[in-house]
Amino acid sequence: MRAFSKLTGAVPDADAIERYLTIDLGVAEQHIRSLRDKDATRSRVIQELQAMAHDPRIEVGDPIVFYYAGHGSTVQSPHDWGNTDIQLILPYDYSCEVDGVTVNGIPDRTIGALLAKLAEAKGNNITVVFDYCHSGSASCDDGLIPLRRARGIPSSLPIPADLDRDILSSSSSTHRMSDVLPGFLNQCLNSHVLLAACGMDELAWEEQGRGCFTRALLETLSSRGFDPRSLTYADLITRLPKLAG
Numbered sequence: 001m002r003a004f005s006k007l008t009g010a011v012p013d014a015d016a017i018e019r020y021l022t023i024d025l026g027v028a029e030q031h032i033r034s035l036r037d038k039d040a041t042r043s044r045v046i047q048e049l050q051a052m053a054h055d056p057r058i059e060v061g062d063p064i065v066f067y068y069a070g071h072g073s074t075v076q077s078p079h080d081w082g083n084t085d086i087q088l089i090l091p092y093d094y095s096c097e098v099d100g101v102t103v104n105g106i107p108d109r110t111i112g113a114l115l116a117k118l119a120e121a122k123g124n125n126i127t128v129v130f131d132y133c134h135s136g137s138a139s140c141d142d143g144l145i146p147l148r149r150a151r152g153i154p155s156s157l158p159i160p161a162d163l164d165r166d167i168l169s170s171s172s173s174t175h176r177m178s179d180v181l182p183g184f185l186n187q188c189l190n191s192h193v194l195l196a197a198c199g200m201d202e203l204a205w206e207e208q209g210r211g212c213f214t215r216a217l218l219e220t221l222s223s224r225g226f227d228p229r230s231l232t233y234a235d236l237i238t239r240l241p242k243l244a245g
Contacts, residue, residue, distance in 0.1 A: 007151060009206035010069040011036050013131060013214040017067050020218055025228065031057065040070070042091040042103050046167070049114040053121040061123040066115070066192075069211055072132035072204075073105060073155035080161040081109075087134045087200075088155065095157055104157060110164040115192050117170070126192035131211045133197065133204040150203040151211065193233055197243075205243075212243050 014036055021027040033048050035041075049066070052058060071090040077083070088105030096103050119126060133152035197204035197213035205212045220239050221228055 007070060007149065007206060008147075009210045009214075010131075010151075012209055013069040013206075013211045014067065016210075016214065016218055017129075020221065021065070024222060038092055040092045042093060042106060045089075045091055045106060046110070046114065046164075049111075049118065053118045058122050060121075061125055064118070064122065064126045065129065066126065067129045067131075069131040069214060070151065072130075072134050072152050074134040075105075075155050075157070075159055078159050078161040078163075081159075086159060089130070089132060090153070090155075102157065104159060104163055105155065107159065107163065110167055113164075113168050113170075119192065124192060128192050128194045129196075129214075129217070130194065131197045131204055131213045133202065134200055147209070148205055148207045150205055151197070152203060195233075195236075216241050216243060 014034060018032060018034060021032060022029055033052075035044055035048065052064065058064065068089055071094075073088045073090060074085050075088060077086045087108040089111070090105045091103070093103045094105055115126060115128065131151065133150060195217070197211070217240065220226065220236065220241075221231075223239075226239070
């Protein structure tokens, strides 16, 4: 049984991102991998990220976008990982039992290792867009604004010390994805640029069936006089409206 409520805006957000890529930017549909709802399992998310590193259609230096909208969480790391908090994205089958094993979230260090491997194979022209938050409460609804829900939940599922050991041991990168700082993050790492909906102690919200961050991002990218072909991340961050978190 899934341990958290279904978000209403994650799939419409993914649909809107895909429309922007195909209609506004002219990206071919066959170059997009989309995982929605029951297809967005832990194993499939990891498999698709791994597959891109071996996709012959992607040449070195080609732009790559990884977009995630959904729930996130933060848990204490296993002792072997050091005394720190681990940020997670939560796949559709999170906390479900599959083949006798309870499915965990995907830790930041696992995503970081997969992106580092992808960058080694295809170059670091990679943009990661996350519309979720790392914290939540037992009730993620906002009592002040109807149909407003946070995209984060508390997690009590411990992380096994050997989780994703095969992925981490095969990567030359040992860094975790950087902690998300307050506001929109535009931090150039060795492997990718990360645009995040909120900071570590803030909340990412969806309202009336759409994610606030994704809506603002697409409205900014589609605004008149805004040419994505000459876009810099600094320009984008400057133009994005400040969202309540």
